[in-house]
Amino acid sequence: MTTGTTWTSGMAWSEVEYTAVRELRGPLAVVEGVTGVGWDEFVRITLHSGEQRHGLVLEVNRDLAVVQVLEDTAGMDPAGVRMAFAGTPLRIPVGTGWLGRVCNGRGEPVDGGPPVFGATSAAVGGVPINPARRQPPADPVLTGVGAVDALTTLVRGQKLPVFSVAGLPHLELATQIAAQSTAAGQAFSVVFAGMGLTHADASFVRDALEERSAASELVLLLNTADDPVIERILTPRLALTVAEHLAFDAGRHVLVVMTDMTTYAEALREVSAARGEIPARRAYPGYLYSDLASLYERCGRIDGRPGSVTVVPVLTMPAGDITHPVPDLTGYITEGQIVLSRDVHARGVYPPVDALASLSRLMRFGAGPGRTRDDHLDVAAQLLAALARARQVRELAELVGQAALSRADRRYLELGDAFLYRFMDQRPEETRTLDDTLERGWQVLLTLERSELTMLPDALIDAHEKGAGG
Template sequence: MTAWAPVEYTGVAELRGPLMVVQGVRDAGWDEYATIVLESGERRHGLVLDVDHDLAVVQVLEGTGGVRAEATRVTFTGSPLRIPVGTGWQGRVCNGRGRPIDGGPPIFGDESAAVAGFPMNPTLREPPAEPVITGVSAIDALTTLVRGQKMAIFAEGGLPHLGLAAQVAAQAHAGGTPFSVIFAAMGLTHADAATVRDILERRSSAAELTLLLNLACDPVIERLLTPRIALTVAEHLAFALRRHVLVVLADMTSYCEALREVSAARGEIPARRAYPGYLYSDLASIYERCGRIRGRAGSVTVLPVLSMPAGDITHPVPDLTGYITEGQILLTREAVPYPHIDPLSSLSRMMRAGVGAGRTRPEHLDLAAQIQAGLSRARQAGELAELVGESALSPADRRYLTMAEAFRTHLLAQRPDEARTLEETFERAWHVLSTLPRRDLSMLSEEALDAGYQGRT
């Protein structure tokens, strides 16, 4: 039996942006990995996007700049792109294609895995459970992140969403159980990349974090691989090595813009705002790779970060992300102190599965609901004060305005380098509620009030 030998093709028919059309191809398949050798001997790499009879459309990961079609040779490997997986990724800084840029050796592993990933068997899925403690009070108290959950951060332009994402990646933990973080940055400027590396340096040096950096000047095709490489590494750490893994994807709007650019180069018919019609399914193929598997101790939690163009939450990227994910954290200019989280527009649909007795505190859900109700009443009082003046408000309305101010200054406001424990977060939350009379806290049990209430009765 003769061994399979790759065939080298020289029939490059067209170069179109980051795409290369190769003719005369036989037996090539979708998502197949290709090696491209230029006239100078330089090697580039690509993935097959489409096959039609003897034509193959290849996306070149390094771009097609400097390529002469008549002097280029293309070889198809017969398999999809695979990367080594294992603990060798921890503590490393790589580019968007997983190549080390930290001066260290190449990354090796005992196993390899396909970057495209494999669907998780739905019959083996376990619901998200147990909290991921981020150290950010507004998240831990009101929109708790749960292991195995996918929850997005939406931000208006100009807000420090990247800084918040890096802060969460730097200080999140799973309460003493094995925990790893993978930060996949897409479309960053050099200044933003340097800031992220500085924030994450301590965790990276402790071999608890993998950083994938795709810069704005890098080839746009690389940006499409970055989140998939991050999730491939995370899946092995979680389901083979039984660790809890948090994957931060920032900024997914940059990813979607790269997808739109490739779609335009392919000549596809555009949908909403020129994004491809398959944007929803493409995003789902990334976000749905999180979760827990029955019988395995590990989990993959996904925290995508999106900047909303012009602050429009109905923009296709945040709109479709909201359909797929299980909650969102909204950053807005109206929430003045850092981290600018709007508590009334933020929601964690899995919070109930991750908090309570034995996880955080028995009164956690009721405490969060009481704060949300108080902030809602304070917003109504604030709107009324704009019409009639604060002096015309009732004493009760003024108390709720005082409670909202205590929330902003004592619970929401937090330094970018400040990691708060759960105990400190709950102490601050009780301080906020204690600005109200005890009789107004109807959502909390008498036992909880006896233990936590700090004000007058």
């Protein structure tokens, strides 16, 4: 028997309905007189008009239950509300039926199609991967974005966030990665979860990912800024639940792109304030770290199971502050970061990646001999070393003037510009192969004297100098 996205189908609802709603507080409803109700239990809420809403149990204290209403409490009259408890957490149907569909943040179709069906269902809360069966990330996910593939290679099973600030093209980069990513010809799917998007941004995402959606390689979940705040908390959990089944049961390599995690954290803060919890840093709840970890740690590979789940969360840093709780805690949980730069963006370069502030701690498991190209890791290391020297030389030139620089130092200044405009810069709709990117890297490096290329084997330099001369 199939289960639909109406949530209520297939659930054994209690025949007992509770009507003693003590108060409505923001997105929360407090009901009293309950018995046998557990944390995270799914709730069916019936209004006096017959309209049905849904909720999840956040807290139980003796005969009181605090329920977060997924569709918000607007228009609800406590005197005319009935609540029935399912006895189980929220479950959704899972399977390949999600591919090619566009849904809101609650998983309800907005593409004009029928509800999504699946032969089985799974709890939205998910379960942790058994550490004894967790396999280390391995092999690359190539995004078609040269700066990412060459310098911060994304590895299957990795969690690699994008740190940005307001006004930078992080949404464009997120959709480009979602549209172009591949797993070396193996079965690959993308789950895109947008949270707190404007309607213009939501339309942009749908248009940019239309081709991948038409190919049944994409699941699109879009929560807009005017949707209920509780939906924003549910959206990434839905995305990861769908992704886990596509990976570990259907055998696909799945990339989950989640943007913007800062709006998710702000929704969490709003619900925490409504519950009257004691705030921690910047008024965020004290459990923000564990909550983010419960999302990020659902990616990975499982021994003996096909597929993988790779996560790219995108977040904006308020006022560009990387010590803000959301990027700070995200950095503790994840394995690197891609940092976008205002300065690079001001120079007209896309994507505006700050290469020296970015890293992929698992890059060696997804790049190099047998995975990408034999010279990949050497070229990446030499490019970053040369870029660091170029930045030092630029600061020196601002103090003493370019006329006082040595010939080698002036070459490094040239390399800094060549790195931005010949290596990193590409069009938002351009899919750049890794071979093309690495060859561009070689062209940039060969502007230096051979004696400066200390991180490259002589045989590789000889081969590329010969090729450049030919």
